[in-house]
Amino acid sequence: MTAQILDGKATAAAIKSELTARVEALKAKGVQPGLGTLLVGDDPGSRWYVNGKHRDCAQVGIASIQRELPETATQEEIEAVVRELNEDPACTGYIVQLPLPKGIDANRVLELMDPAKDADGLHPMSLGRLVLGIDGPLPCTPYGIVQLLRRHDVEIKGAHVVVVGRGITIGRPMPLVLTRKSENATVTQCHTGTRDLSAHLKQADIIVAAAGVPHIIKPEDVKPGAAVLDVGVSRDEAGKIVGDVHPGVAEVAGWVAPNPGGVGPMTRAQLLVNVVEAAERAAG
Numbered sequence: 160m161t162a163q164i165l166d167g168k169a170t171a172a173a174i175k176s177e178l179t180a181r182v183e184a185l186k187a188k189g190v191q192p193g194l195g196t197l198l199v200g201d202d203p204g205s206r207w208y209v210n211g212k213h214r215d216c217a218q219v220g221i222a223s224i225q226r227e228l229p230e231t232a233t234q235e236e237i238e239a240v241v242r243e244l245n246e247d248p249a250c251t252g253y254i255v256q257l258p259l260p261k262g263i264d265a266n267r268v269l270e271l272m273d274p275a276k277d278a279d280g281l282h283p284m285s286l287g288r289l290v291l292g293i294d295g296p297l298p299c300t301p302y303g304i305v306q307l308l309r310r311h312d313v314e315i316k317g318a319h320v321v322v323v324g325r326g327i328t329i330g331r332p333m334p335l336v337l338t339r340k341s342e343n344a345t346v347t348q349c350h351t352g353t354r355d356l357s358a359h360l361k362q363a364d365i366i367v368a369a370a371g372v373p374h375i376i377k378p379e380d381v382k383p384g385a386a387v388l389d390v391g392v393s394r395d396e397a398g399k400i401v402g403d404v405h406p407g408v409a410e411v412a413g414w415v416a417p418n419p420g421g422v423g424p425m426t427r428a429q430l431l432v433n434v435v436e437a438a439e440r441a442a443g
């Protein structure tokens with residue numbers, strides 16, 4: 160292993176410690192930030208992520224509002240909880256854990272959320288703001304990745320970033336974040352329709368692998384010294400995470416964000432940042 164580690168756990172811990180002071184300042188003004196979550200169904204991974212989000216809240220002084228519905232919940236039942244969270248003054252920001260069960264129209268659910276309470280940066284209004292360059296909550300994983308690179312002094316400005324995947328939480332919004340003036344990267348987005356993935360990867364200074372295909376990023380496709388962030392989550396028979404990045408990549412890359420321990424903790428930290436910033440905006 161020659162690559163240096165982009166340590167998401169340590170970086171997220173530093174961000175949480177910075178946030179504790181900001182939450183204290185809000186409380187001194189009489190504002191108590193509160194994160195709501197809506198979990199639908201019994202997926203163990205989703206439950207683990209949601210529980211982790213509430214553990215983080217407790218660490219920094221953010222209140223928790225947890226809502227759960229069974230796998231069999233209807234569109235109407237889910238939307239009723241969304242309306243309730245929109246109205247709840249204790250809930251200053253919230254998320255609907257994705258994915259939602261099959262048959263549920265996730266876009267309709269997201270559209271129904273109060274954009275002022277969007278803690279995930281995935282509401283159509285927040286994504287529209289991102290496109291237009293207006294301040295607002297940023298999607299947690301993409302901005303968590305930017306923070307992880309910055310805090311390890313990996314140059315983003317002018318870098319050629321290859322994003323693999325086009326899912327709603329990472330692949331689709333990642334280029335929007337990276338091509339802002341403040342980041343100024345050049346981005347190539349690859350997906351299942353890309354003809355020669357290997358040729359694109361070989362050009363990359365930074366690779367964001369979010370395809371959900373085990374070991375799709377191979378050592379021979381990585382430019383020596385590149386930064387490679389593994390965001391893909393597949394599971395083996397024992398339930399252990401298998402990422403998108405082949406372990407041999409660590410012999411070629413300059414930096415790797417491992418999985419687990421890289422981008423995941425940053426996603427959670429950025430969620431807390433969004434909750435605190437929304438409460439700060441509301442407090443003027």
Ligand SMILES: Nc1nc2c(c(=O)[nH]1)N[C@@H](CN(C=O)c1ccc(C(=O)N[C@@H](CCC(=O)O)C(=O)O)cc1)CN2
Binds near residue numbers: 299328421423
């Ligand atoms: N509403 C949302 N749904 C989903 C999002 C999201 O940002 N908003 N992203 C993912 C899941 N996710 C957050 O919800 C998430 C993924 C991973 C981690 C994390 O800390 N992972 C650990 C390993 C966990 C394990 O062992 O299983 C790590 O990488 O170290 C946190 C949050 C999809 N849904």
